[in-house]
Amino acid sequence: xxxxxxxxxxxxxxxxxxxxxxxxxxxxxxxxxxxxxxxxxxxxxxxxxxxxxxxxxxxxxxxxxxxxxxxxxxxxxxxxxxxxxxxxxxxxxxxxxxxxxxxxxxxxxxxxxxxxxxxxxxxxxxxxxxxxxxxxxxxxxxxxxxxxxxxxxxxxxxxxxxxxxxxxxxxxxxxxxxxxxxxxxxxxxxxxxxxxxxxxxxxxxxxxxx
Amino acid sequence: xxxxxxxxxxxxxxxxxxxxxxxxxxxxxxxxxxxxxxxxxxxxxxxxxxxxxxxxxxxxxxxxxxxxxxxxxxxxxxxxxxxxxxxxxxxxxxxxxxxxxxxxxxxxxxxxxxxxxxxxxxxxxxxxxxxxxxxxxxxxxxxxxxxxxxxxxxxxxxxxxxxxxxxxxxxxxxxxxxxxxxxxxxxxxxxxxxxxxxxxxxxxxxxxxx
Numbered sequence: 001x002x003x004x005x006x007x008x009x010x011x012x013x014x015x016x017x018x019x020x021x022x023x024x025x026x027x028x029x030x031x032x033x034x035x036x037x038x039x040x041x042x043x044x045x046x047x048x049x050x051x052x053x054x055x056x057x058x059x060x061x062x063x064x065x066x067x068x069x070x071x072x073x074x075x076x077x078x079x080x081x082x083x084x085x086x087x088x089x090x091x092x093x094x095x096x097x098x099x100x101x102x103x104x105x106x107x108x109x110x111x112x113x114x115x116x117x118x119x120x121x122x123x124x125x126x127x128x129x130x131x132x133x134x135x136x137x138x139x140x141x142x143x144x145x146x147x148x149x150x151x152x153x154x155x156x157x158x159x160x161x162x163x164x165x166x167x168x169x170x171x172x173x174x175x176x177x178x179x180x181x182x183x184x185x186x187x188x189x190x191x192x193x194x195x196x197x198x199x200x201x202x203x204x205x206x207x208x209x210x
Numbered sequence: 211x212x213x214x215x216x217x218x219x220x221x222x223x224x225x226x227x228x229x230x231x232x233x234x235x236x237x238x239x240x241x242x243x244x245x246x247x248x249x250x251x252x253x254x255x256x257x258x259x260x261x262x263x264x265x266x267x268x269x270x271x272x273x274x275x276x277x278x279x280x281x282x283x284x285x286x287x288x289x290x291x292x293x294x295x296x297x298x299x300x301x302x303x304x305x306x307x308x309x310x311x312x313x314x315x316x317x318x319x320x321x322x323x324x325x326x327x328x329x330x331x332x333x334x335x336x337x338x339x340x341x342x343x344x345x346x347x348x349x350x351x352x353x354x355x356x357x358x359x360x361x362x363x364x365x366x367x368x369x370x371x372x373x374x375x376x377x378x379x380x381x382x383x384x385x386x387x388x389x390x391x392x393x394x395x396x397x398x399x400x401x402x403x404x405x406x407x408x409x410x411x412x413x414x415x416x417x418x419x420x
Contacts, residue, residue, distance in 0.1 A: 028333050030242055031240075033334065107333070108333060114392070115388050118388065118391050119240065119326055119388055120243060120326065121240070122317060122391035122392065122394070123238050123316075123318060129391070133392040133393055133394070137393075158408065164401045168382075168402045168405040170385065170389060171385030171388070171398075172378075172382060172402075174384070174385035174388040175382055175383065175386070178328060178329055178381070178384040179346065179380060182324070182325075182343040183343055184343065188377040189381070195370075198409075199405065199412070
């Protein structure tokens with residue numbers, strides 16, 4: 001398995017390897033603590049190759065945020081079998097179940113690259129802030145499509161808007177990641193996602209999802 | 211006003227000034243990006259004085275987390291007039307309203323010192339992780355006392371536990387802070403806290419709070 005990874009890794013372009021390494025290291029130790037040297041070492045790429053692809057660590061951070069969006073589109077909105085559930089509310093609840101299922105193992109493996117990066121860089125780098133915003137907002141706008149369809153079918157309490165609920169889903173996930181990191185345990189983080197699921201069920205108030 | 215602050219600042223001990231500077235700088239730019247030199251400059255304290263009080267930046271981070279807990283106990287759980295509201299559910303909802311009210315101005319002024327610090331240091335410093343955990347958990351345990359009293363008085367849906375709901379409150383707030391930082395706007399963050407308030411009201415399901 002690790003031999004397979006090594007041999008297949010040779011076929012991955014340097015740019016993609018550098019972005020993968022940025023995702024890995026920033027999720028584990030944050031953006032500032034991650035140096036270009038470390039990223040190059042983790043990617044198995046020379047510093048010359050790094051600067052061939054990226055003008056700076058900041059430029060890599062922005063590209064890695066863009067790739068994070070593409071990764072979420074694939075892993076969360078395209079590949080899982082439940083994305084083909086026809087009922088939009090069932091699909092939304094399956095989405096929440098999937099996010100709950102992902103909270104497992106070490107925090108660096110399930111937490112959010114852009115949420116971690118923007119936490120420390122929002123005031124110091126407009127490039128990283130806006131790249132992080134674009135990624136988080138793309139997720140929310142994508143999720144809001146399903147929420148909107150569920151609202152059209154079942155109605156929703158208090159005139160809650162789809163996009164507002166989608167940002168709330170993101171907020172709960174980002175916050176649950178911080179709680180998991182602080183606690184060095186998953187119980188409270190996972191329960192927070194269950195609170196979110198209960199809230200969504202109550203908002204839609206459909207008898208058979210209670 | 212700024213002259214008053216300068217003259218009164220002279221009476222603040224160096225240790226407290228260093229902790230204040232750590233809160234200010236880490237909330238603005240993160241833990242890693244904040245150097246001991248910068249903290250000393252912001253505090254108006256020499257590096258010699260820094261190392262008289264703290265063995266390292268990490269030791270200051272841990273002390274600043276402890277002070278963050280004391281600050282929350284005073285500013286959130288002791289001083290506001292609404293903490294003396296007799297009904298525990300009304301008090302809990304006033305707590306949420308207060309947290310909503312605090313989300314105003316620049317993110318570095320309303321976001322969480324320990325949530326920011328633990329985001330990047332959870333895997334690299336057990337000292338900072340456990341100090342952040344202690345601060346977040348102290349908040350949750352304190353809030354759970356009010357939630358427990360509200361449950362005793364009104365009951366709660368699905369047997370939700372007070373401490374679990376308290377961690378969910380923390381998760382929503384921590385996540386809302388990240389959304390505010392990414393968006394460079396407060397709308398979605400504030401709406402997330404309103405979703406939390408609606409959830410709490412629905413959990414307790416008391417007619418006059420609907």
